[in-house]
Amino acid sequence: MRRRSAIKLILAVAAAAGLAAAGYAASRPLAEESKAQYLSSYTWTLKKPWFGGFSALKITDGGSAMVVLSDRSTLVTARIARRQGRISGITAASAHRLRASTGKTLRGFAGDSEGLAIAPDGSRYISFEGAARVARYRRPEAPAEVLPRPKAFRKLPPNKSLETLAIDSRGRLYTLPERAFDKNGRIPVWRWNGRRWSRPFSLPPRGGFLPVDADFGPDGRFYLLERDLTLLGFRSRLRRWDITAAGPVNETTLLLTGPGTHDNLEGLSVWLDGTGRMRATMVSDDNFLPVQRTELVEYALPR
Template identity: 80%
Template sequence: MRRRSAIKLTLALAAAACLAAAAYAANRPAAAAAGKAQYLSSYTWKLNQRWFGGFSALKLSSGGTAMTVLSDRATLVTTRIQRSQGLISGITARRAHGLRSSTGKTLRGFAGDSEGLAVAADGSRYISFEGAARVARYQSPGSRATVLPRPKAFRSLPPNKSLETLAIDSRGRLYTLPERALDRHGQIPVWRWNGRRWSHPFSLPPEGGFLPVDADFGPDGRFYLLERDFTLFGFRSRLRRWDITAAGPVNEAILLQTRSGIHDNLEGLSVWADGGGRLRATMVSDDNFLPFQRTEIVEYALPR
């Protein structure tokens, strides 16, 4: 979510901030039921840098000690995570890279509305943009963009509500879907890049007021979708999971659905396995560069 949208929400968010704080104090994440995500920890990340904030995607590696995080102002940041008894105790930013266009120019404004992040097996990064809806490959964080072909479906997506998510499966295929643009059947369209062309292999069912904000494939091969809803009392978050088969998505499960104000504006998702083989979901909040929001890193343990 870029600042222009945040400005429209500023008054509502300011009014909700105090209510959300009270809701959080009264409704801290409780122990999860069987088959649900279990809350582990929240860490508020603070850093006095001009580029800091607006984080919309992240990916963890090296057993949860290395993190790449993406700002919606075209900044890619590499970090190290310090942990104590498996929980985040500190984050050290190593380097911030301003993303470049295919011509080498630094991306800014409408063209630099970067939202989704996927990391390929060879280390290259794929990033989705929702201003001018597209997906680009970066061989390294500082390299020029290689923009993938843009199908007609991308060109008709609404500005600031388009390619919010990006995920990559074990075969190296990319999956992206819009934040708010349903197909003709009222479903959430999912597009897949197989290295040569885009296709529309399946759609996902919308439910309630939640909108997609990020997705990932876990080490278990299943597809995870992070969704968000905004109410007068703050943000709600939901995490759903599917098995992706040749016939489409099956075995939908709602692993997490929070009440308003439990967490901030969670927009980024990374599903990974810790040293003991336990699945974890790490999520980051987009503070919209507003002083009454925070950059929150939240972790949950996931059922197998």
């Protein structure tokens, strides 16, 4: 989330920080329709110039490692230590600044990286919100291979565009904008099949929540993380669908938190732990502000 209204953002995060300091932020979300079970939260701190602004992550190696992406074009790999299943420590292993197709380091508007998907061959696919596009990185240090940009991408608002990226079991990519509804007031979803983009379906917006990340779980379902910014802090919501040939069905709200329960959750990874339990791990974007924090939050998900 970048270049927002400074006044609204600062007021909201200051209020959220005050609520957390006062003990208002509950260990469990203030949920109206919650079906997910809260497991734990971990605040990650690191004194590195690139640290912060994380907008996407993928948990790997059964929960002992992760790839995390900042919105300033830094791709980080890290090891995760756990105690009784809960995150007890994180150690950064590598950090790479992403490059353009020309080989130059991405910066500013062109480097607003938001979504991350990892293909079976290890390629990283990344969506960008400034100049709306999706790029493939065969290696973190390699130049970008930019996928074709359909006309629809070029018409998206510059700071409300391709916020999410997910990959299904067939290797197809899915992306959707943060705030760019179609003519029917729905959230458009685009799919890349390796040759071209199509728009197979759309999703219904509900309330003031906006999409910030998505993932396909081990169960093959589509999970969407959404955020709402209020003057009392951030709210988060997690919805799920079965994706069929006819489109998305069986919409379920798994998580709905109250203001200040968590920080600005923007990244989502759905995975199986060693016991076979499905988890959602989410990471917050601290906007490089001292009143926010980089928080990793985990929930157990129902089947």
